[in-house]
Amino acid sequence: MAAQPVIRVEQLSKRYLIGHERATRGGETFREMLMSNGRRLVRTARDMARGRQIVQGDEIEAFWALKDVSFDVQQGEVLGVIGRNGAGKSTLLKVLSRITEPFAGRVTIRGRVASLLEVGTGFHPELTGRENIFLNGAILGMTRAEVRRKFDEIVAFAEVERFLDTPVKRYSSGMYVRLAFAVAAHLEPEILIVDEVLAVGDAEFQRKCLGKMHDVAGSGRTVLFVSHNMAAINSLCHRAVQLSGGELVFQGEVAEAIEHYSSTLAEETDLVFPADPARAAITGIRIDREALKRRDLDLTIAFRSPVPVARPIGGIVLRAIGGEPLWGSNGRFHPSGEQVNGLTEGVVRCQVQDIPLVPGKYILSIWLGDYYTDFDEKIDLTVITLGRTEPGSLDHLRPPPAVQGYLDWGARWSVLPA
């Protein structure tokens, strides 16, 4: 008997209605404002009478978060879901978790699903750690007997023994996240759906979480895993699907999928982002294309902040197309030595000479912070091409990085007669 897929997704679509405020030209009169509010009132009243959803704004637009997506997941498979922000990954997980219903198409699921779209869902600040373990366990679908059986394990994993009877509002954010992940990590459903939850906590704890995820993935359970961390996807998943603009653009072996994903990351050298009124944010990135050809990196990170930043610090990471981090730097451990006194707007410039990496494509991630906090980051922002094949070079004789690695460091060979 051919094994039936555990999850079958057929022509799944999800549509949202979103409203836009019509841009008001300056000098709107009071009468015009009354008129437009009146029209809006009439429209919302009509929608309400028909039992329809009320959409704020003057113009309504249909937005397809998922469009005609089809794929199968087999028993015991660990499937990665990749794509840029807004590609529809989270919407897909929400539909599969039965949080929101499909607009069209059909999903068939065989087995009990537990989904982990957020760490600490339903944690109540007034309740103690012990109480929250039971609360969160029940929310994630565990029975009380099950939580009791695993209680000691959960507490040990989270390393919060001493604070079990303290309300979690008194916890440090690290403790809070550890406790929350510990509960989730001890779920044992047949199908587990996980959204980008490993990106929390300190590095040590992230390693522990990843290890736990490996255990889950190795235990024959079916897992759907969304992450921006290609290294995590690569090490956990067998297969991956790539979404782009709500459509499924690739599915296949994880290595091929990651390669495909990286090739669709455009090679952009001039990027602009909106400022955030609430916190310091990266507003633009510019990369010197000519410098890249010489394997030099010369990039500027523009930032804007609502409050002056005493010491803006930038950071960059280069990763291989497969997701492995290769090299990184930030102003904390490569300090500039310049004294800056509080900027609300400015640029951080990074210059690197002759990066010793094999010529080829690499994925660039950018980070912004100050000496104590992280402000903003752009993970897998763009692909850059380092170096170029010089005429007469012997690069074509070089074995692929999978064999000899990414480091390009010269060696002097000599042959001596015996």
Next chain:
Amino acid sequence: MRRRTTSAAAPETILEAGRAERNYWRDLWQYRELFQVLAWRDVTVRYKQTVIGVLWAVLRPFLTMVIFTVIFSRLAKLPAEGDAPYALMVFAGMLPWTFFSTALTDASSSLVANGNLVTKVYFPRLIVPTAAIMVAFVDFAIGLAIMALMMVWYQFAPGPEVLLLPVFVVLGFLAALGPSLWITSLNVRYRDFRYLTPFLVQFGLYVSPVGFSSGIVPDEWRLLYSVNPMVGVIDGFRWALLGGETPLYWPGLVMSLAVSAGFLWLGIAKFRRVERSFADLM
């Protein structure tokens, strides 16, 4: 997750637009522990960070009772039911009414208040407002204890009818559940109901026979008056607690029951129809 003995083969779930959940009621049963935990959470949290804590559950109905007794009995000179003291009669009416109003207010805002759960985890959404109503039972139990103390104070012994009180408690629960579910589902989509509910509750206090006996309503209007489902419940409470000297008005009780049942059906039907879209509307 514990493999349920009932589902040896993995349960198959089909998700489609507009598809009614086949296993809905079974799911509801399987999620009963979440129901208990949510109710327990709300009870635990309810009076945290308040100075006089649970005393609020005592003070509110007690003070309202004092005011009603003074206004309706002393000033308006309305008659009591049988020979029960007026204060007892008011409190016997306050019990189900306070339960109803707390249940309605808490339940109707419960889904929006638990938006973080609704947008992140699946469970039958019916659990949330129902758990909120269960919390109202805590205040109700405290109220019942005050009622007992007041009866001792007035040296008033209830008759054998008191054994039927649980029946009316269940009726009160069902009477609150229907409108609560209906308003809850409307409130997710149209937040106007957040402002409407307190008004409805305040209004209801005066249309329902809380501060006075429904015996003062002229006979020809009595049946129509009982269209308010709380009339039957409050009359039932008084009859059970204060002895059967004033006989139950049966047509009214049946009418209230029928209206409650209608609301319940309406509430569940409406809730089931829109609950799958809740997460999109948060």
